[in-house]
Amino acid sequence: MTPKKLTLPLTDLQIKNLRQGDLLLLSGTIYTARDQAHKKLIETLKSGQALPIPKGAVIYYTGPTPAKRNKVIGSCGPTTSGRMDEFSPILIEHGYKIMIGKGARNETVIKSLKKHQGLYLSALGGCGALYQQCVKTCECITYPELLSEAIYKLTVHEFPVIVTI
């Protein structure tokens, strides 16, 4: 399982050449969002307003622990993707087609990813300490009242994920 080092953003050609089971080490910018943030993002989309994250942003499903002093971020492994299944298809349609989480996705999400040449990557569940090391910067972008469920902009270095869909 030789890891492939890739830098975000990924081109459509790079996405096309990936195979299920490939181990990738990603570097670049990703945005965290989980249950409550997804609910708010969809409400914003439906109201016709602009989203607080740039188009094409890679979304990582996580709710980190608070950062200790002198640390960029706390423990930040992935949360269960299935709970975001109801929200993902509309986000994929609007250009947010790369997602990182853990566990299976439903048929609707799978169809949507295939239709829009999207990518679902599995991060290693329970490896919060490992991912902490991969995060170089962390900035709260929006929804700070959601605490660990806020949207954070992360700069990551060699963040291990496995190509799933």
Add this chain to the structure above:
Amino acid sequence: MMPKIRYIEAKTITKKTAELVQNTATYLRPDALKAFKSALKTETSTPSKTILNYLIKNAELAKKNNTPCCQDTGLEILYCELGEQVLIKNGHWKSALQKGIKLGSKQGCLRQSVVSDPLIRINTKTNAPGLIHFDLVPGNQIKITCLSKGFGCENKGQIKMFNPTASIDEIKTFILDSIAAAGSNACPPFLIGIGMGGTLDHACDLAKRAQLTPIGKRNSKPHLAKFEQALLKAANALNIGPLGLGGKTTCLDIKILAAPTHIAGLPVAVNIGCHAIRSQSITI
């Protein structure tokens, strides 16, 4: 002869509980790390070996950087074995313990994972309240065991009220189906707790308590030990593997706790524990 009463200060309980909660939620249990290393020797597929190596590296980094091994630092559950000769001084047991959970969560930078009501869902911002169980035991000490339970796996638990005439095979099928349904979402390799007997809620309580016992230690009753081994073999034959990528290590262990029950019932509870096995005890 009158028993000698020992007094423990409430603030001592709070301080010691805070340390316990911090340590429990941060570090992987030693027998879990040992089980990963042992599984590495028996796994043959490259993806499962790669995952197991990552799990080991994660546990080592958590220890080195004093950071929670998983970001879901869980709902804190305290099991207190309270000596009958112990009395608390300058406080009350429940509030002293809950203060300990709050303090430990703050000092350890644990995640604020608790909402005060299941429907209204406002975050308590303290990671409290936790769940507290008391058992009275002889003696003048208190033993507190903390279990940090994440909800990726907790959400996959199951309970079934079998007929009293149910066969072992029916029970085995239910348990294996529960493990299969948990799958990759619950972060295998699992530590499964099975509770049998009692009432609906008692079986669920037993299933969780079963996860506190060491990996590899069999139930003291031969027929239950035999069932544990058969279940473990069958569960690992499901080939779900570490993080659901396939492999021989779907479960690190399956532990059963059983209790007397009603003539008309046979409750069986399955509690799924993920690979972030986090429980520790202190004695005061």
